[in-house]
Amino acid sequence: MVQIRLQNIGTFSVGDIKMTDKVMKVKNGDTVGSVNDLLKELLKSKKVQALLVMQEVPSKAMSFPVLISDPDKLNSNAFVPALPVSTATIISQITKVESASKPIGVVMRSCQIRALVELVKLNQANIENIVIIGVDCLGTFPVNTYSDFPEKATPTKFILDSLKKKGDVVKYLRSACHTCKDPIPSNADIVIGLYGMNPQKELLIQINSEKGKKLLEGMQLEVSKDTKNREKAINEIREEKTKNRMEFIKDKSNIKGIDALAKFFDKCVNCHNCMKVCPICYCRECLFESSVFNLEANKYIGKAEKKGLFKMPNDSLLFHTTRMNHMVVSCVGCGLCEQACPSDIPLMEIIIPIGENVQKEFEYTPGSDMEEKVPMVIYKEDEYQEVGEK
Amino acid sequence: MVIKMEEFEPKIVGFLCNWCSYAGADLAGTSRIQYPPNIRVIKVMCSGSVDSVYIMRALLEGADGVFIGGCHPGDCHYLDGNYKARRKVVLMNSILETLGLEKERIWIRWVSASEGQKFADIMKEMTEEIKKLGPNPIAKHWNI
Numbered sequence: 001m002v003q004i005r006l007q008n009i010g011t012f013s014v015g016d017i018k019m020t021d022k023v024m025k026v027k028n029g030d031t032v033g034s035v036n037d038l039l040k041e042l043l044k045s046k047k048v049q050a051l052l053v054m055q056e057v058p059s060k061a062m063s064f065p066v067l068i069s070d071p072d073k074l075n076s077n078a079f080v081p082a083l084p085v086s087t088a089t090i091i092s093q094i095t096k097v098e099s100a101s102k103p104i105g106v107v108m109r110s111c112q113i114r115a116l117v118e119l120v121k122l123n124q125a126n127i128e129n130i131v132i133i134g135v136d137c138l139g140t141f142p143v144n145t146y147s148d149f150p151e152k153a154t155p156t157k158f159i160l161d162s163l164k165k166k167g168d169v170v171k172y173l174r175s176a177c178h179t180c181k182d183p184i185p186s187n188a189d190i191v192i193g194l195y196g197m198n199p200q201k202e203l204l205i206q207i208n209s210e211k212g213k214k215l216l217e218g219m220q221l222e223v224s225k226d227t228k229n230r231e232k233a234i235n236e237i238r239e240e241k242t243k244n245r246m247e248f249i250k251d252k253s254n255i256k257g258i259d260a261l262a263k264f265f266d267k268c269v270n271c272h273n274c275m276k277v278c279p280i281c282y283c284r285e286c287l288f289e290s291s292v293f294n295l296e297a298n299k300y301i302g303k304a305e306k307k308g309l310f311k312m313p314n315d316s317l318l319f320h321t322t323r324m325n326h327m328v329v330s331c332v333g334c335g336l337c338e339q340a341c342p343s344d345i346p347l348m349e350i351i352i353p354i355g356e357n358v359q360k361e362f363e364y365t366p367g368s369d370m371e372e373k374v375p376m377v378i379y380k381e382d383e384y385q386e387v388g389e390k
Numbered sequence: 391m392v393i394k395m396e397e398f399e400p401k402i403v404g405f406l407c408n409w410c411s412y413a414g415a416d417l418a419g420t421s422r423i424q425y426p427p428n429i430r431v432i433k434v435m436c437s438g439s440v441d442s443v444y445i446m447r448a449l450l451e452g453a454d455g456v457f458i459g460g461c462h463p464g465d466c467h468y469l470d471g472n473y474k475a476r477r478k479v480v481l482m483n484s485i486l487e488t489l490g491l492e493k494e495r496i497w498i499r500w501v502s503a504s505e506g507q508k509f510a511d512i513m514k515e516m517t518e519e520i521k522k523l524g525p526n527p528i529a530k531h532w533n534i
Binding site (some may be wrong): 041141223254256257258259260261262265266293306307309310311315317318321322324325328329350353354357358362368375376377379380381383385387388389390 | 416440441442443446447450452463464470471472473474476477478479480481482483484485488489491497498500502527528529531532533
């Protein structure tokens with residue numbers, strides 16, 4: 001039996017405002033273009049001073065987040081199937097020194113919103129003047145093969161194929177996307193929804209907060225009449241992803257013991273890319289990038305003499321196990337670590353099972369609740385007594 | 391090479407907090423209470439300050455066990471360091487379990503400054519238990 005955990009869905013309210021689902025009409029069957037027009041309108045009307053959104057670079061080799069203030073230069077694809085860098089990290093970078101005095105709109109997929117929630121809780125980002133525009137995620141392709149996929153040339157077709165599970169699109173998604181914790185954004189001020197909609201005709205616009213309500217004031221939106229389809233589609237995709245994740249965990253449960261573990265990390269070149277791209281690894285200077293573990297030459301020789309030999313650069317397993325200890329409680333499963341690995345080590349095969357295990361232990365769902373504290377800063381006096389005294 | 395069990399003397403790295411456990415170990419010494427000399431003591435200001443990296447490093451470098459000694463719950467000099475240390479060990483155990491490494495090699499115990507006897511007893515117990523587990527299997531790997 002596959003155990004399925006689902007988050008609350010349906011109507012809910014924040015403060016005294018009732019949340020309503022609205023719909024936006026799509027022009028000429030161009031889903032991506034219509035969302036782009038909506039965003040353009042937000043910039044033109046100065047509802048947001050700037051936008052952080054995915055836009056293709058001129059070579060068309062990749063899409064990157066751009067911070068854009070000129071509506072005429074906006075040519076975004078909010079649903080682009082690529083995640084080269086963490087948007088949450090970028091918001092941390094933008095707001096860490098001082099938060100913006102005017103609103104910035106950020107278009108984010110669910111894993112990045114989860115990461116941002118974690119960063120806010122870890123005091124690494126300030127969302128005071130950030131308006132989160134969440135978009136339904138259909139999954140992303142690996143960054144180094146992205147330009148090979150013809151699907152990216154016709155963005156709206158990619159959306160339609162993905163929703164209908166047509167063709168090979170799903171097959172090429174990153175393993176992190178295949179096993180996504182929840183492709184529907186939560187904690188966003190507004191959500192632009194694809195699932196359960198006919199994206200060539202209309203898109204769901206869900207307003208979740210006062211900020212979101214203010215953002216869309218004066219926009220031409222209609223009240224959604226029927227949300228049944230949406231609910232059904234959300235449930236389906238969540239069940240599917242959870243099932244995938246459980247199967248993935250079961251499949252990968254053979255990486256156990258020091259021999260298997262040493263073999264798993266054998267190709268690691270100690271580049272620390274996985275740490276650098278991880279939205280949760282936020283230390284300004286990582287211990288492993290410092291000289292803490294640099295020894296005197298004689299100590300290295302002593303180390304060699306103890307075992308006869310040892311691999312250089314050393315400490316790669318120490319790095320990975322320590323990284324896990326530091327970030328796995330808050331791991332949102334975005335899979336950027338795996339994507340950034342030059343040796344193609346399938347890191348998700350280890351991170352997903354461990355994340356699931358640890359988060360279950362602390363009954364913590366990263367990115368779900370802005371108010372809930374991260375497990376490592378809180379405690380209960382009478383917990384885990386079997387660990388301290390047996 | 392076959393290591394006979396009776397010849398195996400485990401190496402235990404101990405992180406003892408400045409305010410309670412270190413003083414407890416000190417008392418065991420000054421009171422001339424005998425206990426196995428397998429522990430290598432590192433004094434830390436608080437059990438809560440022992441990051442997982444130091445525990446992992448000890449184990450990966452070949453220590454057979456790691457001992458963390460803190461003040462009794464409620465007695466922490468910094469109010470709640472020992473509770474946080476306990477959570478760190480729970481986190482670490484959970485990770486080691488998933489990886490199939492032996493979590494029984496990490497011990498966290500509460501020893502107050504007046505409990506010299508308790509410190510000696512824990513050292514006896516831990517040394518025995520680690521002897522039963524045998525030498526750390528991680529130590530022989532050179533490619534980690």
